[in-house]
Amino acid sequence: MNVTTTELPDVLIIEPQVFGDSRGFFFESFNDRVFRELTGVVKTFVQDNHSRSEKGVLRGLHYQLENTQGKLVRVIHGEVLDIAVDVRRSSPCFGKWVGARLSAENRRQMWVPEGFAHGFVVLSDSAEVVYKTTDYYNxxxxxxxxxxxxxxxxxxxxxxxxxxxxKDQRGKLLKELDVLP
Incomplete structure (x- = not known):
């Protein structure tokens, strides 16, 4: 597994080691011990989510004031542009964002920690996104x-x-919203 930091130091791009041959491929999409060792992130995941969307669908930018959720996001079909925005008022990166293309082909994952809004837009004809969360939806x-x-x-x-x-059509400007401390 290869871990790359982004312009927002808490947001990470994770690339698994893929073993492939003429029959297909195999990779571990998540291994708790390896994830903790390579990222330094010690979290318990409590929920897995799966969405399917058509080209041009944008989901987000969502976050929770309570039950804040860290998310480990990956794409199992298609391609998305995945976005994380720092919503921690005390952070030197408050209001800054980072994006990465995640696809079934590149098998990259994005770690979006608690304190960040998350969203994505579908770039391919359709996409399926799966992600683990560190707390329950509230x-x-x-x-x-x-x-x-x-x-x-x-x-x-x-x-x-x-x-x-x-719901997303009713989104508000960041300066109008309550954010995390």
């Missing part, structure tokens, strides 16, 4: 940042407006 504590917040100026690599859920 809808009452969830907040949603507008995908097009001008203060964040995220480059979503879109050629046309994204397809959003009703």
């Amino acid at each position: 809808p009452a504590a969830e907040r949603c940042i507008r995908w097009d917040d001008p203060d964040l100026a995220i480059d979503w690599q879109l050629s046309e407006p994204p397809r959003l859920s009703e």
Whole structure:
């Protein structure tokens, strides 16, 4: 496994070692001991989520004020641009974002720690995203940042407006939202 730091030091890109031959491939998508040793992240994952979306669908940017969730994100079909935004007011990186292309082909994973909003946009015809979380979903504590917040100026690599859920259409600017300390 190879671990790469990003421009936001707490957000990591993880690339598993893939063993392949003419029959196909094998890799460990998660090994707790190796994950802890290589990342220094000591967390217990409590929930696995799986979503399927069509091209141009944008999900996010979501975070929770309570039951904050760390997420280990990967793509098992297609390709997405995965985004993490620091929403910890006391952080020197508050309001900064980082993005990475995750795909079934490159098998990269993104570790998005607690204190970050998370979202992605589908770049391929469709994509399936699976991710582990360190706490349970708490809808009452969830907040949603507008995908097009001008203060964040995220480059979503879109050629046309994204397809959003009703919830994501109601997203607010980061400066209008409660954030983490």
